[in-house]
Amino acid sequence: MSTDEIPDQIGHFGPYGGRFVPEALIGALEELDLAHQSALADPLFQAELAHLHATYTGRPSILTEAKRFAEHAGGARILLKREDLNHTGSHKINNVLGQALLTKRMGKKRIIAETGAGQHGVASATAAALFGLECVVYMGEEDTRRQSLNVARMKILGAEVIPVTAGSRTLKDAINEAMRDWVTNVDTTHYLLGTVAGPHPFPTMVRDFHKIIGEEAKRQVLELVGRLPDAVLACIGGGSNAIGIFHDFIPDTQVRLIGFEAGGDGVETGRHAATITGGSPGVLHGTRSYVLQDANGQTIESHSISAGLDYPGVGPEHAYLHDIGRAEYRAITDAQAMEAFDLLSKTEGIIPAIESAHALAGAMIVGKELGPDAILLINLSGRGDKDVETAAHYFGIPL
Amino acid sequence: MNTPLDRVLVKAKSENRAALIAYIPAGFPSIEGCKRVIKVLADSGVDALEIGFPYSDPVMDGPTIQEAADISLRAGTGAAEVFETVKFAHEAGLPTVVMTYWNPIEKFGVEAFAKEMARNGGSGVITPDLTIEESREWKSATTSAGINTIFVVAPSTAEKRLGDVTAQCSGFVYAASLMGVTGARTTISSGAKDLVARIRTTTQTPVAVGLGVSTREQAKDVAGFADGVIVGSAFIKILLNAGDEETGLKEVSELARELALGVREGR
Numbered sequence: 051m052s053t054d055e056i057p058d059q060i061g062h063f064g065p066y067g068g069r070f071v072p073e074a075l076i077g078a079l080e081e082l083d084l085a086h087q088s089a090l091a092d093p094l095f096q097a098e099l100a101h102l103h104a105t106y107t108g109r110p111s112i113l114t115e116a117k118r119f120a121e122h123a124g125g126a127r128i129l130l131k132r133e134d135l136n137h138t139g140s141h142k143i144n145n146v147l148g149q150a151l152l153t154k155r156m157g158k159k160r161i162i163a164e165t166g167a168g169q170h171g172v173a174s175a176t177a178a179a180l181f182g183l184e185c186v187v188y189m190g191e192e193d194t195r196r197q198s199l200n201v202a203r204m205k206i207l208g209a210e211v212i213p214v215t216a217g218s219r220t221l222k223d224a225i226n227e228a229m230r231d232w233v234t235n236v237d238t239t240h241y242l243l244g245t246v247a248g249p250h251p252f253p254t255m256v257r258d259f260h261k262i263i264g265e266e267a268k269r270q271v272l273e274l275v276g277r278l279p280d281a282v283l284a285c286i287g288g289g290s291n292a293i294g295i296f297h298d299f300i301p302d303t304q305v306r307l308i309g310f311e312a313g314g315d316g317v318e319t320g321r322h323a324a325t326i327t328g329g330s331p332g333v334l335h336g337t338r339s340y341v342l343q344d345a346n347g348q349t350i351e352s353h354s355i356s357a358g359l360d361y362p363g364v365g366p367e368h369a370y371l372h373d374i375g376r377a378e379y380r381a382i383t384d385a386q387a388m389e390a391f392d393l394l395s396k397t398e399g400i401i402p403a404i405e406s407a408h409a410l411a412g413a414m415i416v417g418k419e420l421g422p423d424a425i426l427l428i429n430l431s432g433r434g435d436k437d438v439e440t441a442a443h444y445f446g447i448p449l
Numbered sequence: 450m451n452t453p454l455d456r457v458l459v460k461a462k463s464e465n466r467a468a469l470i471a472y473i474p475a476g477f478p479s480i481e482g483c484k485r486v487i488k489v490l491a492d493s494g495v496d497a498l499e500i501g502f503p504y505s506d507p508v509m510d511g512p513t514i515q516e517a518a519d520i521s522l523r524a525g526t527g528a529a530e531v532f533e534t535v536k537f538a539h540e541a542g543l544p545t546v547v548m549t550y551w552n553p554i555e556k557f558g559v560e561a562f563a564k565e566m567a568r569n570g571g572s573g574v575i576t577p578d579l580t581i582e583e584s585r586e587w588k589s590a591t592t593s594a595g596i597n598t599i600f601v602v603a604p605s606t607a608e609k610r611l612g613d614v615t616a617q618c619s620g621f622v623y624a625a626s627l628m629g630v631t632g633a634r635t636t637i638s639s640g641a642k643d644l645v646a647r648i649r650t651t652t653q654t655p656v657a658v659g660l661g662v663s664t665r666e667q668a669k670d671v672a673g674f675a676d677g678v679i680v681g682s683a684f685i686k687i688l689l690n691a692g693d694e695e696t697g698l699k700e701v702s703e704l705a706r707e708l709a710l711g712v713r714e715g716r
């Protein structure tokens with residue numbers, strides 16, 4: 051399968067993607083697209099980013115085989131791509147450093163970001179400190195409560211955190227507020243969007259900054275086991291860690307690509323964030339993709355124990371991969387994710403982010419389906435330090 | 450095309466003045482209350498009406514319109530209520546357009562939405578987040594239905610793009626007076642006048658200015674260079690702050706009469 055013409059010049063992945071934004075933002079999106087294109091072709095830019103990854107992020111991230119955890123996954127070999135070991139504790143830093151360099155390239159001095167779990171906000175605040183940029187992070191009030199540790203981290207790093215009290219007070223509303231800021235301050239400000247959603251060029255650009263995950267992992271898996279994995283698994287919020295690890299495997303059609311959405315209380319209850327599994331095509335936040343929406347096209351609030359997956363949209367490339375059948379998307383409930391969270395902690399000594407625990411829960415299911423000969427590559431997108439309070443409440447551990 | 454909106458803009462021009470265009474979300478302050486507001490606007494010198502389709506994620510709107518949209522959504526406003534309101538306004542004698550984010554149109558069905566607008570006497574639709582690149586299906590649906598397509602241009606719209614956008618507009622070109630979201634401002638940015646001048650080099654279509662206008666003085670200024678003056682948040686603020694509906698309607702009427710004087714003083 052060729053993916054050369056995907057996306058097209060204006061960011062369409064089949065019927066998905068594109069630009070649905072106020073005209074006021076078109077200039078900035080075109081400027082960003084040009085900056086990204088020229089950076090891709092600029093060896094100096096690529097060398098600077100590679101140097102940052104080697105000396106700051108901690109790339110390449112390692113591959114860890116989870117043998118004791120594998121006993122709970124049908125005996126399949128479980129290989130964890132350790133994005134949790136990156137500086138700031140998740141994959142988010144890959145995209146943030148790339149966009150921060152582009153911000154400098156465009157001569158802008160201020161970045162704004164939205165954040166759900168706080169990981170993207172922390173990574174943005176980190177890059178702002180490193181490059182001397184002003185940083186404002188929009189975060190739903192509900193998320194500032196459940197991820198309070200990350201709010202403090204952002205403040206320590208010198209960022210301003212603005213709690214958003216509109217709507218569901220979660221990630222979707224934080225994005226609305228960031229877009230309003232951007233429309234107003236677009237001359238001086240770069241919107242450092244944290245996932246593969248939003249208007250073109252964000253889905254493509256953010257993917258390009260994350261595809262290093264899959265490129266490294268492919269080499270590492272080949273080195274360790276001498277063949278490609280049977281399946282690559284990742285959790286899906288907006289879809290950035292998933293597209294990052296999937297992308298290099300898209301042409302390898304024998305490798306299954308499986309994304310795990312947040313099933314919340316169960317897709318059948320309506321209280322979930324499983325956008326592809328439980329949503330329908332529509333437009334949200336500047337792009338056409340799957341959306342949780344009602345009969346009037348109003349966005350339905352999502353629900354998940356995981357702040358980073360609690361989003362009623364998803365990146366357009368995932369919508370496309372789903373429709374053409376190249377990737378599969380399934381839902382994992384809060385309870386399944388928390389079981390996997392507990393299990394990885396107790397069997398491997400690795401506390402995963404609750405987001406990533408959705409992919410681990412997926413591995414427990416897929417491993418049983420494929421059996422002990424299977425090799426599963428899982429993106430461990432983040433570490434669980436930020437989730438200790440939520441987990442303590444969930445498991446009844448007194449604090 | 451010759452919609453009621455087209456005709457009222459021609460009439461205003463023949464009177465050497467700008468048209469006054471008022472914005473109110475359907476279903477605000479309530480589904481029936483909205484109709485009473487429309488009646489008052491029609492009787493107080495407003496020339497044309499924009500009815501907002503309330504949306505859950507209004508990224509172009511400031512706090513005032515967000516609050517009104519929330520109230521309207523909680524009252525259960527959907528496409529049926531929007532069209533019902535269009536019909537009411539049309540029957541009250543006001544040329545009427547709907548202003549809506551794109552997703553409600555896509556969900557309703559692009560062709561069906563355009564048809565339903567026409568069937569209820571609507572003149573056209575303003576689509577603030579539909580870029581011209583994504584508008585092909587919409588253009589063909591609205592052409593068949595015979596309604597106006599109004600796109601928004603911004604001070605940041607580049608020279609080489611401006612003509613492409615205005616070429617897709619009919620009824621009027623919506624010139625956003627500033628870089629920002631909706632909401633009353635104490636001053637109208639000088640950028641508005643420049644933008645209107647730039648737009649006029651690309652098209653004969655009338656140009657209306659929106660974002661921030663709230664007073665007679667501002668309406669007069671804008672009427673000096675634009676064909677239409679759009680006022681939204683100022684009316685909504687009155688209705689949000691009014692102790693009771695009667696007071697609100699009285700103040701809306703007073704403001705509309707003042708603004709109607711303003712659009713006649715500009716030239």
Ligand SMILES: Cc1ncc(COP(=O)(O)O)c(C=O)c1O
Pocket residue numbers: 140141166167168169170244245246285286287288289290291292357358359403405406431432433
């Ligand atoms: C550790 C971790 N994984 C996954 C996600 C979900 O985002 P995405 O789907 O873009 O990878 C987040 C978002 O906050 C996160 O913090």
